[in-house]
Amino acid sequence: MNGRGAGSGPWPLPSDAGRGASSGRWPLRGDALLTAIDFMRLLRAGLDAGLELPEALTRGATALPRDARETLNRILDRVDGDYSEDEWGFDEGFAELVEPFFAFLYESWWRVRVVGAERVPAHGRALLTANHAGILPWDATMISMALLREHPLPRYPRFLVLNWAFDLPWISAGMRKVGGVVASPFNAMRLLEQDHLVAVFPEGVKGTGKPYSERYRLQRFGRGGFVEIALRTGAPIVPVAVVGSEEIYPKVADLPAVARLIGSPYFPVTPTFPLLGPLGIVPLPSKWRIEFLDPIETASYGPEGAEDRALVLELSERVRDRIQQALYANLVRRGPAFI
Amino acid sequence: MHDVNVIGTLQLLAACERTPTLRTIVVRGSAGVYGAEPHAPQFFKEEMATLFPLRTRFQRDVAEIENYFDTYARRHTGVSCTMLRYQPAIGAGLRTQMTRYLSQPVCPTFMGFDPRIQLVDIDDALEALVAAVWNPVRGAVNVACPGTIGLARMIRLAGKRALPIAAPLYGTVTSTGRRLGLDTQSDDFERLLHYGRGVDTRRLTDEVGYTPRRSTVDAVETWAEQAKAAA
Numbered sequence: 001m002n003g004r005g006a007g008s009g010p011w012p013l014p015s016d017a018g019r020g021a022s023s024g025r026w027p028l029r030g031d032a033l034l035t036a037i038d039f040m041r042l043l044r045a046g047l048d049a050g051l052e053l054p055e056a057l058t059r060g061a062t063a064l065p066r067d068a069r070e071t072l073n074r075i076l077d078r079v080d081g082d083y084s085e086d087e088w089g090f091d092e093g094f095a096e097l098v099e100p101f102f103a104f105l106y107e108s109w110w111r112v113r114v115v116g117a118e119r120v121p122a123h124g125r126a127l128l129t130a131n132h133a134g135i136l137p138w139d140a141t142m143i144s145m146a147l148l149r150e151h152p153l154p155r156y157p158r159f160l161v162l163n164w165a166f167d168l169p170w171i172s173a174g175m176r177k178v179g180g181v182v183a184s185p186f187n188a189m190r191l192l193e194q195d196h197l198v199a200v201f202p203e204g205v206k207g208t209g210k211p212y213s214e215r216y217r218l219q220r221f222g223r224g225g226f227v228e229i230a231l232r233t234g235a236p237i238v239p240v241a242v243v244g245s246e247e248i249y250p251k252v253a254d255l256p257a258v259a260r261l262i263g264s265p266y267f268p269v270t271p272t273f274p275l276l277g278p279l280g281i282v283p284l285p286s287k288w289r290i291e292f293l294d295p296i297e298t299a300s301y302g303p304e305g306a307e308d309r310a311l312v313l314e315l316s317e318r319v320r321d322r323i324q325q326a327l328y329a330n331l332v333r334r335g336p337a338f339i
Numbered sequence: 340m341h342d343v344n345v346i347g348t349l350q351l352l353a354a355c356e357r358t359p360t361l362r363t364i365v366v367r368g369s370a371g372v373y374g375a376e377p378h379a380p381q382f383f384k385e386e387m388a389t390l391f392p393l394r395t396r397f398q399r400d401v402a403e404i405e406n407y408f409d410t411y412a413r414r415h416t417g418v419s420c421t422m423l424r425y426q427p428a429i430g431a432g433l434r435t436q437m438t439r440y441l442s443q444p445v446c447p448t449f450m451g452f453d454p455r456i457q458l459v460d461i462d463d464a465l466e467a468l469v470a471a472v473w474n475p476v477r478g479a480v481n482v483a484c485p486g487t488i489g490l491a492r493m494i495r496l497a498g499k500r501a502l503p504i505a506a507p508l509y510g511t512v513t514s515t516g517r518r519l520g521l522d523t524q525s526d527d528f529e530r531l532l533h534y535g536r537g538v539d540t541r542r543l544t545d546e547v548g549y550t551p552r553r554s555t556v557d558a559v560e561t562w563a564e565q566a567k568a569a570a
Contacts, residue, residue: 081493081494081495081496085489086486087382087485087486087537088381089489166377166378167377169451169452169506170451172377172451172452173453176455177453182377182381184379184381186384186387187380190381190539
């Protein structure tokens, strides 16, 4: 764990740390409380003076440390529509705003160790291919974090999300904002043609619905569609092995009747869900390792290679094999799942 | 609407049959034929019109019209038929479902959904039509300004407030509004507000040879400024 751990909060120390009791391990606590009180006092004064809420918030923000003030200003700008999204709905400003939350998951909750991030091409298109677990794409967000944190030239990867997520309120909007797109080969092709980094999970629904006893046993990789996409666009395939993601929602049973009722691909029963209700979607704090493997180059086969079934299946099998082996190796290296 | 679109097309084609000097037909169609789908690819290509079932009346009408022209084009190989599939248009002084929607004091939205909307600026819409007449290509061509905009951002740029309504209640609320004499929305437009739609415009730029001058975001910003100036 490094500097920005759980205790110190998303914002660094205010520069004028003169007031408040700053004692020992938690230097921020006293200051933060006083800052919050100052903020509320100024906000209240502003509202009493007849200002609109946004202006009152801006005035209150003078009491905050500089970083927090910037964050607040950015949120206020967004309220006026002053932000930009690309044609896919990816919103870098939003992704930066929610980063502290994912950083917490990355560093403290799942204690992610990353191997081989430098093997991901630093520019141009590439297709990241990983194993998949859990109905929410936590693994995709952790792969993003790994690249942002460990890669010498960080960039946001885009990822293909299970279609079902786009029927759901908030989740659909949130997914798009952080780089998710509907899992359609057309989307993947267009993203690759635009030289993006695209993450796919060829196991698809079969991977997310695995029972706990079958964790880290890769399912069939569909019909090798991801290989066809890579061949057509000449993008290298980077196999990624994610260890830890398959313990966050240990599925012990399935309720197909309920699943049909709500239209989801399956309805998992885990030790916490649906027993604890909405709390059940809190993922368990397993320990994670993400290994990026050597890229498999596809450009030399040419786009017509995509028509060659034998080649597609062979490449697909090779990728699956490499991920499976890396999964077993990393499982051993990680040791116990939760400690 | 149905009468004008479908029956009108039939009569127009009947007239075309009797015009021996005819060389080109350019139709102002609609990208509504693709529908608005949660699982759709973000950008429809021209050949993807049959990816999803036709769900609304308007969509079926558009598909029917396209079908008539297809049949006509197959029988008359000497005539080149271009079907321009337009995204919803926006522009100063234009009264369309989209501009009416954005001119309301509050804009009802589906709670928790921020669909990607793609529009065509009215100037680009007209010039694309001219370009297609000069350089007719066979088959369908999508016409839209490049890029998309999130509905939430569009409403904010227009200076309006969104009124989020939970999806299961949306129909009830809007039909009550209709009875109270507020603006009505077609099924088609409602689906657009729920799921959005984008189209791939490469055929327009590469084959017809027209590059729209505004992006979708520019088109909305320009419209918002002009609407504010007019108010």
